[in-house]
Amino acid sequence: xxxxxxRALCPLLCWLLICFGVAAQTPAAGPLLTxxxxxxxxxxxxxxxxAELLRYVAHVVQHSPGRMQQQRYGRTYENRPLELVYVATPxxxxxxxxxxxxxxxxxxxxxxxxxxxAPAVVWLSYNVHGNEAVSSEAxxxxxxxxxxxxxxxxxxxxxNLVVIxxxxxxxxxxxxxxxxxxxxxxxxxNASPLSWEHHEPWPGGRYNHYYFDxxxxxxxxxxQESRQRITVYNQWxxxxxxxxxxxxxxxPYYFSPAAKPFHADLTDWQRKFQNVIxxxxxxxxxxxxxxxxxxxxxxxxxxxxxxxxxxFNGAIGVTYEQGxxxxxxxxxxxxxxxxxTLAQRIEHHRATSLATLQAASDRHQELxxxxxxxxxxxxxxxxxxxKSYVLAGSADPGQVRALTxxxxxxxxxxxxxxxxxxxxxxxxxxxxxxTVQIEPQDVVISMYQxxxxxxxxxxxxxxxxxxxxxxxxxxxxxxxxxxxxxxxxKNQLSVVGGQLSVVGGQLSVVxxxxxxxxxxxxxxxxxxxxxxxxxARWNSLQDVRFLSGLMQQGVKLRVADEPFETEDQQYQRxxxxxxxxxxxxxxxxxxQLVRAQADSAGVTVQAVxxxxxxxxxxxxxxxxxxxxxxxxxxxxxxxxDATAFxxxxxxxxxxxxxPVTVLGTDYFSSVPLSKFDVLILPDGRYDDVLTDKxxxxxxxxxxxxxxxxxxxxxxxxxxxxKDFLLKTKATDSTATSKKKAPYAALRxxxxxxxEGIAERVQGSVFxxxxxxxxxxxxxxxxTYFALLRDVPNYQFLPKGGWNVGVLKKDSYxxxxxxRNTQRGLTDSFVLGTQDLGRGQVIYLADxxxxxxxxxxxxxxxxxxxxxxxx
Numbered sequence: 086x087x088x089x090x091x092r093a094l095c096p097l098l099c100w101l102l103i104c105f106g107v108a109a110q111t112p113a114a115g116p117l118l119t120x121x122x123x124x125x126x127x128x129x130x131x132x133x134x135x136a137e138l139l140r141y142v143a144h145v146v147q148h149s150p151g152r153m154q155q156q157r158y159g160r161t162y163e164n165r166p167l168e169l170v171y172v173a174t175p176x177x178x179x180x181x182x183x184x185x186x187x188x189x190x191x192x193x194x195x196x197x198x199x200x201x202x203a204p205a206v207v208w209l210s211y212n213v214h215g216n217e218a219v220s221s222e223a224x225x226x227x228x229x230x231x232x233x234x235x236x237x238x239x240x241x242x243x244x245n246l247v248v249i250x251x252x253x254x255x256x257x258x259x260x261x262x263x264x265x266x267x268x269x270x271x272x273x274x275n276a277s278p279l280s281w282e283h284h285e286p287w288p289g290g291r292y293n294h295y296y297f298d299x300x301x302x303x304x305x306x307x308x309q310e311s312r313q314r315i316t317v318y319n320q321w322x323x324x325x326x327x328x329x330x331x332x333x334x335x336x337p338y339y340f341s342p343a344a345k346p347f348h349a350d351l352t353d354w355q356r357k358f359q360n361v362i363x364x365x366x367x368x369x370x371x372x373x374x375x376x377x378x379x380x381x382x383x384x385x386x387x388x389x390x391x392x393x394x395x396x397f398n399g400a401i402g403v404t405y406e407q408g409x410x411x412x413x414x415x416x417x418x419x420x421x422x423x424x425x426t427l428a429q430r431i432e433h434h435r436a437t438s439l440a441t442l443q444a445a446s447d448r449h450q451e452l453x454x455x456x457x458x459x460x461x462x463x464x465x466x467x468x469x470x471x472k473s474y475v476l477a478g479s480a481d482p483g484q485v486r487a488l489t490x491x492x493x494x495x496x497x498x499x500x501x502x503x504x505x506x507x508x509x510x511x512x513x514x515x516x517x518x519x520t521v522q523i524e525p526q527d528v529v530i531s532m533y534q535x536x537x538x539x540x541x542x543x544x545x546x547x548x549x550x551x552x553x554x555x556x557x558x559x560x561x562x563x564x565x566x567x568x569x570x571x572x573x574x575k576n577q578l579s580v581v582g583g584q585l586s587v588v589g590g591q592l593s594v595v596x597x598x599x600x601x602x603x604x605x606x607x608x609x610x611x612x613x614x615x616x617x618x619x620x621a622r623w624n625s626l627q628d629v630r631f632l633s634g635l636m637q638q639g640v641k642l643r644v645a646d647e648p649f650e651t652e653d654q655q656y657q658r659x660x661x662x663x664x665x666x667x668x669x670x671x672x673x674x675x676x677q678l679v680r681a682q683a684d685s686a687g688v689t690v691q692a693v694x695x696x697x698x699x700x701x702x703x704x705x706x707x708x709x710x711x712x713x714x715x716x717x718x719x720x721x722x723x724x725x726d727a728t729a730f731x732x733x734x735x736x737x738x739x740x741x742x743x744p745v746t747v748l749g750t751d752y753f754s755s756v757p758l759s760k761f762d763v764l765i766l767p768d769g770r771y772d773d774v775l776t777d778k779x780x781x782x783x784x785x786x787x788x789x790x791x792x793x794x795x796x797x798x799x800x801x802x803x804x805x806x807k808d809f810l811l812k813t814k815a816t817d818s819t820a821t822s823k824k825k826a827p828y829a830a831l832r833x834x835x836x837x838x839x840e841g842i843a844e845r846v847q848g849s850v851f852x853x854x855x856x857x858x859x860x861x862x863x864x865x866x867x868t869y870f871a872l873l874r875d876v877p878n879y880q881f882l883p884k885g886g887w888n889v890g891v892l893k894k895d896s897y898x899x900x901x902x903x904r905n906t907q908r909g910l911t912d913s914f915v916l917g918t919q920d921l922g923r924g925q926v927i928y929l930a931d932x933x934x935x936x937x938x939x940x941x942x943x944x945x946x947x948x949x950x951x952x953x954x955x
Contacts, residue, residue, distance in 0.1 A: 113147040117232055120225040128226060129428030130415065131270075132218050132263040135165055135256040141225050142170060142252055149232045151175040152243075159313030162294035165256035167313060172231050172248040177204055184247055185321055191453065192322055192399065192460040193535040194496060201457065205449035206323035208249040208400075209438060210391055213300045215258020216290035216411030217331035218266075219427060223434035224252045230439065242442045245449040249323065255292075255299050255310065262290025262411060274415035276424050285411045288727035295739070296731025297937070300328070301557070303394035304543070305938035306494060307735075318395075319496050324452040325362075325401045325445045328391030329434055332406045334413040334425055337376035338433050339406035340366040343385045343392070349549040350468055350538050351385060351396055354455045358401045358448075359385075365444040369436045386550070387557045387848075388542050397539045399459040401452070405437045460535050467532035467541065471511070473578045474544040475502070477570040478526035483625030483688065484567050485528060487940060491563075495543075498534045500580030502527040510574040511546055513564040514868070516852075516898055521572045529580045546573055547899045558848025558872070560900030561938075565850045565870040568941025615665070616692035618704055619679050620651075623659030623864040626740060626940065629947035631686035632661060633743040636714040638678050641667040644952060646860070647708040649701025652693050659863030659952065662704055664696070667711075713955055715762035715792070717743070720774070722750035729768035729796065732934040736946065740937070754779045758786035763950055766799035768932065775802065784808055788922025794949050797875070800928045804879065810886040810919045811928050814878050814909065848874050849900025853890040853915050853931070860952045861889045861918060861927065864944045870898060872939050876909035877930035886919035890931075916945070918953060925954040 121127045123141050133141075146153040154171040161167065171181060188206055190199035209227075211220035228250065230239050253259055262285065270282045277283075288296050293308055302311040332339070342359040363379055370377045383404050388394050392402030409417075409430045417425045445452060462468075478485050478501070492499050506523045530540055542548070543563050550559055564571030621631060623644075635642060643662040648655065668675045683690045696704035703709075717737070721730045737745040748756055753774065758764065764783070775783065787793050795803055804811040853869045855862040862869070869890060881888045892913045902910060918927050927949045933942025 113144070115148075117148040117229070118144060119229055127428075128222055129426060129431050132266050132415075132427075133222060133225070134263055134267075135221075135253055135260050138221050138225065138252060139166065139168060142168060142228065145228045145232045146170060151178060153232065154178060154181065156317075158317045159310065161255075161257045162309055163257045165260070167254075167256070167310065168252060169317065170228065170250045170252065172228075172243065172250065173204070173246070174243050177243075177247055181247070188322055189320075191457045193464050194322070194460075199457065201453055202450075203453060204245055204247050205325065205445050205452040205456075206247045206249065206321055207325040207327070207442060207445045208251070208318070208321070208323040208395075209327050209329070209441070210251045210254050211329045211434075212252070212259050213254040213328065213391060214291045214298070214330060215255045215260070215293075216262040216285060217329075217407075217409070218259055218262055218290070218411075219331055219407055219409055219430040219434055220329040221253045221259060222427065223329070223431045223438065224250065226431060226435050227438045228252070230435070239439060239442070242439075242446040245446040246442060248442060249321065251314070254314065257294045258290045258292055258299075260290075265290070266414060270414065276416040276418045278412070278418060280414075282414045283412045283417060287723045287725075288730075289411055291411065292727060292731065295735040296727045297735065298728060300330075300391055301389045301936060302938075303391055304388045304561075305936065306491075307937035312494065315494065319398075322398055323395070323400055324449075324456045325403070325441065326391065326395035327403045327405060327438070327441045329438070330404060330406045331410040331413070331430070332408060334409050334417045335419055335421075336406070336408040337378060338370065338408065338437075339378055339381070339383060339404070340437055341403045342380055343383055343404070344381050346384050346386045346551040346555050348386050348388075348393065348397075348542065349551070350542055352455075352459060354458075355396055355401055358452075358455075359403070361448060362401065362403055362441060362444045365440040366437050369440050370433075373436075375433060384555055386548070386555050387559070387561065388539075389557065389561075397542050398536070399456050399538075403441065405434065407433050459538070463535055463537040464533060467537035469532070469541045469545060470575055471541075471545070471573040472532045472576055473574040474530045474532075474540065474564075475510070475521075475523060475572045475574060475578070476528040476530075476564065476567075477572075478524065478528055481569060481624045483627040484569055484940060486687065487625070487627070488563065488567050488569065489528060492530070495536065495539060497530060497536045497540055499528055499530045500582055501525065502529050503579045503581045506578075508572070508574050508576070508578070510572040513546060513562070513569075513571045513573075513898075516546075521574075523572075523578065529578050531577060531580065533577065544571075544573065550901055555847060555901070558874075558900070560848060560850040560872070560898070562850070562899060565872075565898065566939050566941060568865075568870060615676070617694050617696055618662055618664040619690045619692055620654075620656060621661040621663070621683070621688055621690045622656065623661060624944070625864070626943045626947070627686050627688050628661070628864070629944065629951065630741045631682055631688045632712075632947075632951055633741040634682040634685060635663065635678070636712075637743070638682065640671070640675070640678055640682075642712045643704075643709045644712055644860075644863075644955075645702070645709050647701055647706075649698040649703075651695070651698045651704075652691075653699075654691060657864075658858065659860070659948075662709055663690075664704060710955065712951065713762070715950065715955075716746070716760065717763040717765065717950060718746045718748050718756075718758075718761040719765040719767065720750060720753060720769075721747050721767075722753075722774075724750050724771060724774040725767055725769035726798065728936075729798075729932065732932070732937060733765055733767050733796075735937055736934055736943070740943070741947070750774045754782070758782065758791060759789070761791070763792045763794065765794045765950075766796065768797035769799065771799060771802035780806065784921065787924035787926060790923040792925050792927065792949075792954050794927045794929065796929045797932050800879075800930050803926070803928070808921060809926065810882045811914070812880045814880055814913070847901045847903075848872060849902045850898040851892060851896045851910065852898050853896070854893055856887070856889050859887055859889045859918070860954075861887075861916065861945065861948050863948055863952055869945065870941055871915060871931045871933075872935055872942075873902075873910075873931060874935075876906050877913050877915050878909035879914040879930060881912070881914050882917050882919060886917055888914055888917045890914075890916035927953060 146155045156169045159167040189195040211224045306312045341363045392404045396402035415427045502523045510521045645660040737743045803809045853871045933945045
């Protein structure tokens with residue numbers, strides 16, 4: 086009876102410890118329980134909620150004193166805990182921090198001599214996609230295997246390893262899926278694909294709270310979960326990282342070696358070890374006669390993933406894909422007649438988990454040696470033709486500051502140009518090799534540093550693509566993504582350390598011997614306590630955040646539609662003007678609010694003593710118009726791309742802190758649109774969302790003064806509809822095409838996939854020509870780097886519309902674009918506006934918010950919401 090009572094109380098005690106952020110490290114009474122004994126059901130017979138998963142994790146750790154250690158490394162947006170488990174021999178666990186620091190010394194990221202006779206570090210990540218839920222079921226069995234003293238073979242692996250396990254990378258998505266499935270599942274699982282338990286509703290459990298794909302956020306860390314995880318990852322830099330996934334239930338199992346293309350900067354050793362780990366997995370799968378495939382579909386090219394980003398940080402990165410996913414449920418009849426069960430899926434992931442540990446243990450000395458060599462080569466003989474990357478510091482202080490903060494998170498070292506000089510180099514702005522001007526405040530990233538491989542991957546103008554059949558984007562270079570003027574140089578530059586500060590709207594460097602961390606003291610204000618007005622330049626996301634904060638504090642603002650000069654300072658279109666007039670009701674709080682919001686957003690404001698301009702309109706001119714705080718709504722629900730909606734939602738809530746109302750597609754037709762000033766239509770399929778009646782209501786609202794923002798698929802839907810000026814380009818007739826190429830239809834079946842890419846743009850960068858006199862392009866130069874994932878095959882808008890961003894000839898910058906897409910990528914409309922009654926329609930054929938990492942597009946979206954049409 087006593088043992089039964091202890092067994093019942095143990096999970097509760099463990100959970101209380103977790104709730105209070107205390108890892109369960111002390112020995113526990115009673116035996117170590119299997120997952121089935123602890124949970125009360127056999128693994129594979131239901132989906133375990135995240136809280137129950139962590140209860141079992143705590144139980145195993147508590148019953149493994151001296152061999153396991155638990156760490157809470159963060160929380161999700163929905164406040165679920167994120168946990169890690171460290172597994173090692175008692176000797177290694179007692180020296181865990183020494184092993185971690187030695188690993189950093191091997192990489193040259195910490196000073197001191199590194200021991201080469203050390204355990205290898207293996208990091209296993211489960212359930213990054215919430216509805217690929219087998220991962221976190223399997224990890225409970227893996228943890229039991231690692232804790233079970235009777236599992237002698239598994240215990241032997243630990244003699245050469247420190248194992249770090251993340252049992253659930255995406256708890257919010259997992260619980261969204263598990264709760265739904267457990268709610269709709271029959272008492273006896275229905276294996277028929279027609280049963281509703283195999284048809285997950287919108288938005289599905291794949292994504293995190295903001296519907297971001299966390300497996301595409303490793304390089305960018307736009308999401309809270311990613312930033313917290315990468316902080317710990319960078320404190321360890323493991324030699325092996327394995328990521329566990331699921332794919333279609335019709336597929337068998339995938340493990341390495343990966344498919345082509347391999348990124349050119351993967352070392353020969355990393356390529357070789359893909360085969361080594363693959364061989365260990367193959368032996369297990371062959372022994373059990375389990376079906377599997379390799380070298381197909383899943384490549385190692387783009388740096389966003391849980392296999393590639395670790396690889397560019399010196400690890401062996403591997404992906405495991407089990408057939409199943411959100412549609413498989415507990416039991417699923419495949420088209421071949423076999424029934425796939427959750428229990429089978431668990432066993433496969435368990436097998437590859439242990440095979441990975443065995444491979445790493447057997448080859449741990451080679452892993453340590455090659456890891457050290459990776460970083461030694463990075464510091465002393467970096468790869469590639471370019472040895473320095475330079476970002477012009479004077480162009481956009483806010484964006485430069487955002488970039489350096491990003492580099493800090495990546496452990497990428499940078500400095501500042503020590504003097505003015507002219508250097509031969511590649512200009513990202515022009516796409517040409519030319520002589521470029523380097524200024525003292527320019528940010529310089531040298532390739533002679535530990536993270537130089539990652540630097541090259543993130544900065545190189547054009548990634549070498551060995552095969553155009555790739556899984557994701559083909560261009561992502563940071564100068565394009567941040568919209569900064571940058572250069573790639575073939576020689577090293579001398580640099581100085583220091584801090585960033587902003588004076589008069591210009592970035593400058595304050596020399597210091599400390600780390601090169603951006604200063605947060607960004608304001609410049611006159612000492613006069615009652616200036617006539619404050620001026621803030623309009624250049625970046627930080628400025629949108631500043632505007633958002635002021636509006637919500639009730640501060641009245643104006644915007645300059647024309648350039649002007651005052652008090653020896655030049656200001657461009659889009660400059661925010663915060664006058665004392667109109668804000669009298671705030672009294673002395675007015676100045677405090679402006680200064681506080683400037684500090685919070687990290688922007689510069691300039692206090693001026695007069696409304697007179699020496700050139701351009703005065704501050705009371707008709708070219709300076711008032712801005713109204715808009716009420717904003719965004720559409721979500723079936724028909725809307727979940728990630729596209731999530732990008733908009735995240736922009737408002739996490740990036741600029743502005744209130745937004747989410748409207749469901751299921752009740753949109755009954756919404757009184759008069760309550761809103763701005764309606765955002767994210768990418769999606771609108772045929773069933775905007776019925777004739779609903780679309781007529783939207784047009785009536787726009788004519789009354791509303792502002793409609795249509796992104797990607799929403800623009801495609803509106804194109805050609807009555808009253809909308811956007812039109813697609815005409816295509817060649819079938820008869821004409823046949824006459825030009827009579828044998829075009831005679832194609833080889835085996836070439837179908839490769840021929841298909843001729844019609845695609847695979848995440849490529851193009852220079853969009855901008856009319857920056859239009860409010861939609863305020864804050865930009867004459868071009869904008871757009872990341873195109875589709876061909877914007879639109880005609881220029883006729884009279885009544887404004888072609889603010891267009892593609893002309895020679896607009897290509899980087900990435901892969903199929904040979905048959907060129908016509909659609911020349912002389913095409915990309916973004917612009919049209920008047921409709923008293924309101925406006927804003928078309929954004931490109932997605933300026935893509936995955937929240939395309940920083941250069943966020944000001945465009947801010948213009949659409951806050952500046953255009955007021």
